[in-house]
Amino acid sequence: MIRVLLADDEHLIREAIATLLGLEPDIEVVAQVARGDLVEPAVREHRPDVVVLDIEMPGMDGLSVAESLPGHAVLMLTSFGRPGYLRRALAAGVRGFVPKDASSAELAAAIRKVHAGGRYLDPEMAASAMMAGESPLTERERDALALAARGASVGEIAGALHLSEGTVRNYLSSAITKLGAANRITAIRAAQEKGWI
The missing domain is CATH 3.40.50.2300 (Response regulator)
Incomplete structure (x- = not known):
């Protein structure tokens, strides 16, 4: 069995x-x-x-x-x-x-x-x-975007990842650019649809 x-x-x-x-x-x-x-x-x-x-x-x-x-x-x-x-x-x-x-x-x-x-x-x-290819996001970009998807603020993300708020903003901005998104919300949606976060 x-x-x-x-x-x-x-x-x-x-x-x-x-x-x-x-x-x-x-x-x-x-x-x-x-x-x-x-x-x-x-x-x-x-x-x-x-x-x-x-x-x-x-x-x-x-x-x-x-x-x-x-x-x-x-x-x-x-x-x-x-x-x-x-x-x-x-x-x-x-x-x-x-x-x-x-x-x-x-x-x-x-x-x-x-x-x-x-x-x-x-x-x-x-x-x-x-056909979808690999995620263009780095591990840190993925982590920051995943926390943002749960409603965390930049300050909360910085605390959770032990980073400065400026660094978190840079990671989120980079993720938005890599995903060809207009803003954080559409970047989150695109990453979720692909299963990257």
Whole structure:
């Protein structure tokens, strides 16, 4: 049996996935969690073979969770097929990336492939990621823009990143220019649409 841990904050979706996977003769859902920060303790307790993560979750997003689980077989299941998400997931060692609108048979096949040590990437998502290219933002520009997206002021961003307010303004201005945006709001929107923040 392939032991699976499911992490998704949407209860109905998580339960439906667990029920569908339970119909597979070789897959057993051994644990379910609704928050990203509950995944690591559940992995330690239940020792799943494959961890299936949603990207958008409270407590800790799925990409950060994946980065905290080196050596584990991780599959991302998401309704957000943003190219930057796929790139970050692969960089974190994620072995599978499946959209939530996939069939249960496709998800089960992806789990089997990831469990066997292979990779499973949804072809449409992979093609989009390749066409979108890599993020032009530096790590600091991305961090500053991500904090701005959460509503942080320049002063709050400076405090969080241990930078001067002038340096933060420079990073935000650079990000706006690189993204071809008119202002901070459109830069945030563009970066979010690509999955870069």
